[in-house]
Amino acid sequence: MAKDEDKIIGDLTSSDYKYGFTTDIEMEFIPKGLNEDIVRLISQKKNEPEFLLEYRLKAYKKWLTMEMPDWGHLNIPEIDFNEIIFYAAPKKKKELESLDEVDPELLDTFNKLGISLEEQKALSGVAVDAVIDSVSVKTTFSDTLAKQGIIFMSFSEAVQEHPELIKKYLGSVVPIGDNYFTALNSAVFSDGSFCYIPKGVRCPVELSTYFRINAANTGQFERTLIVADEGSYVSYLEGCTAPQRDENQLHAAIVEIITHKDAEVKYSTVQNWYPGNKEGKGGIFNFVTKRGLCEGDNSKISWTQVETGSAITWKYPSCILKGNHSVAEFYSVAVTNNFQQADTGSKMIHLGKNTKSTIISKGISAGKSHNSYRGLVKINSSAENSRNFSQCDSLLMGDRCGAHTFPYIETNNPSSIVEHEATTSKISEEQLFYCQQRGISNEKAIGLIVNGYAKEVLNQLPMEFAAEAQKLLSISLEGSVG
Amino acid sequence: MKTKEIAINLKNELLNQFEQHFDVFASANSDFVKDRRRKAAKIFKEIGFPSRNLESWRKTDLTKVLSKDYALNLSSKLEKNNIHDFFSCEINQFDTDLYTQVNGWCVEKQESPKVYENGCIVGSIKAAMHQYPELFEKHYGKYVTNEKNGLIALNSAIFSDGYFIYIPDGVDQDRTLQMVNIINSKKHEFVNARNLVILGKNARLKLVHCDDSIEFKNSLINSVTEVFIDSGAKLDYYKLQNKDEEAVILTNTFFHQEADSSLMSNTLILNGGLVRNDINVLLNGRGANADVVGLYLVDGKQFVDNHIYIDHAVSNCTSNTTFKGIADDEARSVFNGHVLVRQDAQQTLAFQNNHNIQLTNTSKIDTHPFLEIYADDVKCSHGATVGQLDKEALFYIMQRGICERNAKMLLMLAFVGEIVNKISLPTVQEYSHDLVTRRLKGELSACDQCSIECADPDKPLVFEIDMSKV
Numbered sequence: 001m002a003k004d005e006d007k008i009i010g011d012l013t014s015s016d017y018k019y020g021f022t023t024d025i026e027m028e029f030i031p032k033g034l035n036e037d038i039v040r041l042i043s044q045k046k047n048e049p050e051f052l053l054e055y056r057l058k059a060y061k062k063w064l065t066m067e068m069p070d071w072g073h074l075n076i077p078e079i080d081f082n083e084i085i086f087y088a089a090p091k092k093k094k095e096l097e098s099l100d101e102v103d104p105e106l107l108d109t110f111n112k113l114g115i116s117l118e119e120q121k122a123l124s125g126v127a128v129d130a131v132i133d134s135v136s137v138k139t140t141f142s143d144t145l146a147k148q149g150i151i152f153m154s155f156s157e158a159v160q161e162h163p164e165l166i167k168k169y170l171g172s173v174v175p176i177g178d179n180y181f182t183a184l185n186s187a188v189f190s191d192g193s194f195c196y197i198p199k200g201v202r203c204p205v206e207l208s209t210y211f212r213i214n215a216a217n218t219g220q221f222e223r224t225l226i227v228a229d230e231g232s233y234v235s236y237l238e239g240c241t242a243p244q245r246d247e248n249q250l251h252a253a254i255v256e257i258i259t260h261k262d263a264e265v266k267y268s269t270v271q272n273w274y275p276g277n278k279e280g281k282g283g284i285f286n287f288v289t290k291r292g293l294c295e296g297d298n299s300k301i302s303w304t305q306v307e308t309g310s311a312i313t314w315k316y317p318s319c320i321l322k323g324n325h326s327v328a329e330f331y332s333v334a335v336t337n338n339f340q341q342a343d344t345g346s347k348m349i350h351l352g353k354n355t356k357s358t359i360i361s362k363g364i365s366a367g368k369s370h371n372s373y374r375g376l377v378k379i380n381s382s383a384e385n386s387r388n389f390s391q392c393d394s395l396l397m398g399d400r401c402g403a404h405t406f407p408y409i410e411t412n413n414p415s416s417i418v419e420h421e422a423t424t425s426k427i428s429e430e431q432l433f434y435c436q437q438r439g440i441s442n443e444k445a446i447g448l449i450v451n452g453y454a455k456e457v458l459n460q461l462p463m464e465f466a467a468e469a470q471k472l473l474s475i476s477l478e479g480s481v482g
Numbered sequence: 483m484k485t486k487e488i489a490i491n492l493k494n495e496l497l498n499q500f501e502q503h504f505d506v507f508a509s510a511n512s513d514f515v516k517d518r519r520r521k522a523a524k525i526f527k528e529i530g531f532p533s534r535n536l537e538s539w540r541k542t543d544l545t546k547v548l549s550k551d552y553a554l555n556l557s558s559k560l561e562k563n564n565i566h567d568f569f570s571c572e573i574n575q576f577d578t579d580l581y582t583q584v585n586g587w588c589v590e591k592q593e594s595p596k597v598y599e600n601g602c603i604v605g606s607i608k609a610a611m612h613q614y615p616e617l618f619e620k621h622y623g624k625y626v627t628n629e630k631n632g633l634i635a636l637n638s639a640i641f642s643d644g645y646f647i648y649i650p651d652g653v654d655q656d657r658t659l660q661m662v663n664i665i666n667s668k669k670h671e672f673v674n675a676r677n678l679v680i681l682g683k684n685a686r687l688k689l690v691h692c693d694d695s696i697e698f699k700n701s702l703i704n705s706v707t708e709v710f711i712d713s714g715a716k717l718d719y720y721k722l723q724n725k726d727e728e729a730v731i732l733t734n735t736f737f738h739q740e741a742d743s744s745l746m747s748n749t750l751i752l753n754g755g756l757v758r759n760d761i762n763v764l765l766n767g768r769g770a771n772a773d774v775v776g777l778y779l780v781d782g783k784q785f786v787d788n789h790i791y792i793d794h795a796v797s798n799c800t801s802n803t804t805f806k807g808i809a810d811d812e813a814r815s816v817f818n819g820h821v822l823v824r825q826d827a828q829q830t831l832a833f834q835n836n837h838n839i840q841l842t843n844t845s846k847i848d849t850h851p852f853l854e855i856y857a858d859d860v861k862c863s864h865g866a867t868v869g870q871l872d873k874e875a876l877f878y879i880m881q882r883g884i885c886e887r888n889a890k891m892l893l894m895l896a897f898v899g900e901i902v903n904k905i906s907l908p909t910v911q912e913y914s915h916d917l918v919t920r921r922l923k924g925e926l927s928a929c930d931q932c933s934i935e936c937a938d939p940d941k942p943l944v945f946e947i948d949m950s951k952v
Contacts (some may be wrong), residue, residue, distance in 0.1 A: 073854075394855070396857075398858060406850070406852050407866070409850070411846070413840070414842055420866040421865040426859055
């Protein structure tokens, strides 16, 4: 029995990363390192309006005064920002008119990743914005969406076509100086997705951004901005992968969501950056700031994340519940393996009356990895009758891994109710015994239990994505999940 | 003046006093202690008072506390010799052996500790370090780290006095020991008390520690208590903190538990201007069990911060942390629980609970229940809630003709009952229950003296029945 378990855990920790290949495409780089000229160069390359350059420079100056955060339960090696290339793009031959004109190598890359840009368009009705390294290569479905007034395009395009919206919303939820990495991103962000849903429109398809790091020694700094106007709805998906390399690569993104009155945004992430090898060498540093603002009354933001990749994850999707009766949700499954480290969780800031938030976090740690939940629930004195429920469970597989919980609860209002509970345990012997008693092999039983454990979160994912996430979980837990 | 300057000013002032009066307050100390004092002073000079930049001190602001003009009481001479002339804090019919400290100095047994027939030694730590150097040096300073916190280093450098308790192997000390720490001074007293409790193998002890004040002056208590519980020993430790609104108590308690030992620590905080309790438990032997519970009732502008750190260093240990609190007016409470399960500390059971009732929207409640786990075969869970009294329960009681005020009282009593009922000494339990009741009624606003007849347990709880509702 113990041997079986060892074998399963051994298999689990040695499962391979499927997306570790690199694509040989012609790339355009700028010199490595970071200084004011680099910031100007990026802005110039993208032909940006003056206000954006100023925004970048302000951020750069702020960044210089800040220090790398060290409060996470993480062991972050020193990052040499002068060794990073801050802008890398597949060379554009000419403006793309249709999918047929996309570099076949690129299409092939996305096919290999299971994100077929063509197939997706035809079959599943998901509009995809594919971002490779620093730029968006293709956004599908834009035209169809435009008929409904939905703006879905790469960030660079949006800057050119809708500067007034960018100017109004950029940095309105995540200010430049929020933390070290937001300042960095605000200075050097290269591309990303922009999405605007007009009043009363329910987005007919799921919008999706697929991020791929391809080039070596580069960092990826993308920016996503979603604005849902009154009474609108959108479901947004995000996926990411990177090649297998011995060096660490930095990914520092910002996602901002604004929901106006009665609007709803559902944001789902399947994060599968390269986690590093079995010895903990290589992998992506995933330092991401995601925040949503429930601006108007009755608005809703829901974050769902499946975190399986990255050498180090530092990510706290949060919500500011400003509008009365607004609702925020956070569902997360974080799997760490080998030498992976994850410090992730959520922040819920209640400002409006009758606001409601839910946090469900499930951590699975195996190998020699460390998985921490860190979260803040803050009830402001104005947030009457607000309600929060948090549950964060951890599952330990193996005796050399760690699972930690660091919740912060701060309440200033007597009419609010805040509840938090957490458990940490390994797979229950009784459950295993029960399954085996019914003829299910040990290996399958563990798979069954792990799946059931994560189900609560996986169920929140949209159909197409849930399948991918489940597949991913099976890869991460290969050899143990049936 | 800025926070940093204030802290540095007081630090320099204290270090000056340390240099100037070293011969006075350390005159009767052994060389061992003198050496330790000097080392600790050096560390304090380096790290100073804890500032809010430290994660564990983020919520506790000492600026106001440190800006007072304090007087260090460096001599053990009492202003009034007979303690009973001005103090009689006795729990009704509570049969204990009472030891008092006034302004940080032991009143009884200053010259030599009392030796019981069964071999137990109780008395002043100052006397014990001379008479029992072997015992003292084996344990003193072993369970604390001066580097961890400037307050501990400061205490190690300039502590005045404190109690020393030794229970030999296999001895069941049937008489409850009661330690009372009183501040009675016209000045702003700065008291640094240092206590050492040693329980031998399979020993038993019940210890009650009370903090009281007589003169309502700005006093600051910075106490460090080290407790060693050898294998199979059992300690019941009760701490009652009932001070005035101006008082500041900063305590650091370290429990070191060996195999199969058992600890029951119960902290009742009824009053105090600023109370910060750091309770550290190290479970160092298989089968050890720690039960750390507490209750805080804060109103006015009071501030209470409890930091509970449970370190599961070896396998097969159990721990339970339960703290409950009620915050009224503009009071603020902080709970910071941290359970650490080290690698290979398998078969650990650890539970951590913090429940709060918030009565006003000017009060603040912060709770941080942390778990840090490095072993897989464990069961650890925590729960934290902040809420109000159950409206349905309130309605149910009022339906039966009990007025709202009493109905609320009943519910609050039931809420805190879990902690009070854990007190295994019947008289202390009754006394605590009574204190809590009066505290919740608002009758007990400050220091409670038993000589004032209000603590009469025979007096039943009177319910005003609202006849108009019947």
